[in-house]
């Protein structure tokens with residue numbers, strides 16, 4: 001999309017989120033500033049309950065913050081109507097969930113085709129795209145299997161194919177490796193990294209799996225609704241290598 | 246999205262079948278009970294349908310239904326014949342008598358006496374013998390089911406004899422007759438002969454059957470008879486409805502069947518709605534995921550409606566099929582059950598199932614409407 005990697009795809013400014021009200025109020029985000037860049041993996045890490053999932057939901061446009069601003073691809077997400085936010089997600093966001101969240105009654109190929117079907121593609125056209133993608137991801141011989149017949153790693157590949165099939169600018173992943181063993185988790189992260197680099201996409205990953213921290217371009221450590229430290233590695237050189245390879 | 250909706254539905258065999266069975270059960274109960282009700286109502290008026298050959302029934306103005314005979318006088322017959330526009334008018338006797346069999350047993354019997362000269366009102370479907378054999382002395386025609394009731398297991402025979410009012414009657418023909426409400430045998434004979442088969446009464450003319458002159462409408466002639474004679478005149482169909490309405494209003498029959506139909510509706514709705522709702526709840530995370538991925542509320546509601554419509558259609562088909570099958574058994578020869586699936590029953594059951602499916606899906610839709618896409622990241 002934009003070759004300008006210094007310009008953030010998403011900018012969060014002083015984002016606050018309060019769940020509930022009165023005595024039951026929970027301050028999940030207490031004023032978060034974060035820029036998410038295309039071509040990079042941004043990781044949100046920190047102890048359980050610190051607000052990672054909440055921030056990810058805000059970035060993905062599925063949760064409206066209580067206050068603050070979220071500018072994504074040039075539009076202010078917090079000001080969009082719910083209908084427009086739905087449209088925004090439909091075209092711009094791919095989702096990878098902790099429990100994969102595949103539809104159990106649909107085959108791998110059908111599952112990966114869902115975002116295109118939501119966009120109005122015919123079943124045939126959507127399936128053609130998803131098959132192509134699954135083949136690229138080494139799942140060519142598993143297309144007609146139901147999720148229940150696949151291993152965890154295979155299901156997560158289907159989930160990633162589903163998140164990519166409509167070529168979104170942003171990929172959000174909540175604990176994508178927590179249900180996987182270390183080796184499979186590593187492979188999945190390698191796939192995600194190449195997706196970020198080759199597709200010039202922003203990939204945001206929530207995790208507390210420290211074994212995969214090494215894949216982060218930006219590592220945002222959170223605690224109690226704040227980002228307490230932000231490490232941004234400059235890997236421009238490495239990226240160029242990957243691109244020319 | 247529709248194929249996804251259908252796959253989600255059929256992917257869960259157990260729930261899928263559960264919802265269908267709930268709806269099928271409701272349709273079966275509603276259609277079957279309503280059909281039995283219609284069948285019973287038809288039976289109440291079957292005697293009127295079996296008297297054919299005349300367009301107009303003339304009767305005492307206080308007659309409430311077909312068995313509620315209030316005798317007319319011979320003079321009334323001549324007054325009807327005198328009404329201009331009446332082409333002809335003949336007598337009809339209709340009453341109850343007792344048949345005595347060789348073994349001394351008695352059986353209540355419906356006796357119909359037809360005009361001696363014309364035999365107007367003769368049974369339309371003869372199985373054995375001929376209507377014209379009624380001209381013989383002591384001759385009667387009996388309906389097949391009545392014969393089988395009087396002489397169970399016997400091959401129906403022309404020439405069989407029995408007694409009514411200590412007077413010998415000889416069966417010269419077997420006919421088909423509509424089932425009567427009381428399931429008594431139906432015996433046809435000549436009018437003058439009928440008077441031998443019943444104890445003497447002062448007035449014996451039950452109904453007058455009449456036909457309008459060429460070119461005049463039945464309604465017009467009925468009106469003329471009513472204003473000129475003070476008697477009541479109507480078509481056979483109208484008389485059927487008068488009779489059926491009497492039974493609907495004056496007996497507990499509609500109420501009892503109404504309760505069963507309502508129960509079928511409520512139980513069916515409860516089963517279908519609950520199973521469908523549980524099914525939606527079970528899939529709520531999937532709907533949340535679809536929402537997160539950009540499926541709008543309308544799309545999701547459409548999916549749920551489609552699922553509800555599919556199970557309703559299949560359930561309705563199964564239920565109506567089962568009810569029809571039951572009806573086939575109920576109306577098989579030899580069976581005395583009442584069953585008639587009127588088109589209204591079919592349509593009404595369809596509407597009831599439609600309401601059930603809408604009620605069931607409303608709950609589910611409401612649930613899917615309010616689910617936040619953010620649930621996909623929870624748990």
Ligand SMILES: Nc1ncnc2c1ncn2[C@@H]1O[C@H](COP(=O)(O)OP(=O)(O)O)[C@@H](O)[C@H]1O
Nearest residue numbers: 019020026028047048049050051052053054055
């Ligand atoms: N829907 C909700 N309603 C109320 N409180 C919530 C809700 N979602 C999350 N929270 C609370 O907000 C805080 C942050 O949650 P979350 O973002 O899920 O943290 P993390 O993903 O880092 O574990 C927690 O205290 C959690 O209990």
Ligand SMILES: [Mg+2]
Nearest residue numbers: 052053054206
């Ligand atoms: Mg979390």
